[in-house]
Amino acid sequence: MWYLNMNAVMAMSGMILVLALTRWWPHNKRVLLLAFNLCFLLVFSKKLFIFYVVYTLLNYLGFLFLCHVTKWRQGWFITAIVLNVAGVSCLRLFGMKVLENPLFDTVILLGLIYNVLKVIDAYYFAYFFGKDARVKLMDYANFILFVPTFTSGPILKFKDFMADTKQPYRLNAAQVEDSIKRIIKGMFKKIVLVTWMTDLFNHMQAQELHTHQSLFLMIWFYALIFFDFSGYSDIAIGFGRLMGYNMPENFKKPFQSPTLTQFWRNWHATLGDWFREHIFMFFSRQAPSRWTAAGLSVLIMVLIGLWHGFSWLYFLYGLYHGIVMALENLLGKSTVNKKKVSRAYFYARCLLTQAIVTFSVIVYSGSEDTVFKIYRGLFHWPWS
Template structure:
């Protein structure tokens, strides 16, 4: 769900940028005005979401501060905080799927929480490993979790980077302003023009009795569609982040030039891949350094990414599919290809192989099991 295509939301964000530019001589304008903007935006968007987000943030800030200063039992507190957050977002997803029911549940609670919980966990990691020296003010903690440009679809911000940005005064040069505006326009072009037109074509072809060539076309076409859709949102978020004085990380780093699936996930939705690598792979790989352990971790991580996208057998199989391929790369020592140390033809051959692997499963992102099965069945009809 992307509110960044709403004209009122775009006008509000641009208005916030103008206010920041006019008050740039006030040393704390960025931190305080962005806080007020984040809270007012959520309040006007949905009072239920505002209240839920406020309670969620305050509870986690209390846990974060406690973890910063905890003299003992730190590991238990750290683990409990992560488990409770994961259990919370998982429970809400079950309510959203009507597996569980409660009169107080509202689907709006899930709005942005899927990304927010990852940022919360990153903050807990920071508190656990840095301690009291890593304590951040409540104002900056709230801005980190509720930063409007990245609230619903990322890119996923790193706690330490956002806190470092928060300490810097608001300084947006003419060059930064131009780059930010161009990035927003590029994102809007992708979302409003390309994605809208491509979606019409996708559904037109889908309405046919699918043959092999229809299904193959739909897989490739949908792959391009979700790239423009998601990268367009990321462009808008990065552009507004820059105009508001924050550096938002890149989410797409030439993913189509990835010679292995391992490298692909460092370039496609890069901030998500980085999050799982930093918080799961790097932690456990220190204790289990064998290739077999690395292969097993790859499967676990991709299953996690699959379930993060959605609680369904489609995403579970999607995660297993990617995990097995990455495990094979690890076991056969094929996880990394240095472009400078191999021939050009070999490099591009590996890139093509990687894209074929991704394309075969990319239709799962549609989230519609009927559509997915129809397209796969179409591959069998010549």
């Protein structure tokens, strides 16, 4: 969201310049970044600023408590997670107008579904490492409020971010060049490609649809979503690295995924990784059986669906992907080694995976009317 606002882009560019000019100061990345994150939110929205100051402080206190507490440790851990999930769920209900309160402002939801995942990751770290997980409030706040990834990821890992925090701000010419190229590529995707593709999609879906048109729109929207999501990730990764932090890749050649299981390791990779790591870690400490892995696949994908939105369409989207992944686990087909199969077989599996994804990705359009219209169009033969 920030990256379509030139003032926000200029502010982040200015922050990078300040970091570069003060690189002689060993704590510039920590102190100046916190000041920037807080000032950025304050200028954007006072309500957002107040909400996140309170939200960050409360969770930091919970984080420290979990680092030190020994009695009923698991209970406190689960309580912290449940409270955060309940909080974000309630705010989503306010955003959907299911609940109403004059204090609610939709801007408060900005970035929360991403940041609650980071908060929970920090609780996991505190639970498993105890006192060794302790960090200063400044570093914890920077982790939660990190502006480049605030609204749409990639989702940062607590331990990786803290490891980067300990390193001095240092960039070489090659890193700067690569990051700037990444930002430019992302801007081109978001501003040029996505804008043009969205206009064409809206124009076509407003007409009466037949089978070939619905199929085209499904494929077209899939490409649109890829350029949109990956474009944002490119920009966030570029700015994040220029601020001195290693940003994880979010898209790892997803179109070359021979199974749906591998697809979710390559598409929005940090989201899929987060759910796999935290759900498997919680429910299955040891290597799971095929049936356990299948059941957890369904659970994880349903949660990912609901994470995108509280609607039955997103629930069915997650269930659909979960069932396919469960079948892959049960049949022992969850991975395909490109080096051990023929080229034709590998790409046939890739094509099948893309067909499975294309059939469902239209749910991301966010409009039930659009989704139903395109699905109905599949059965509207042009000669009927």
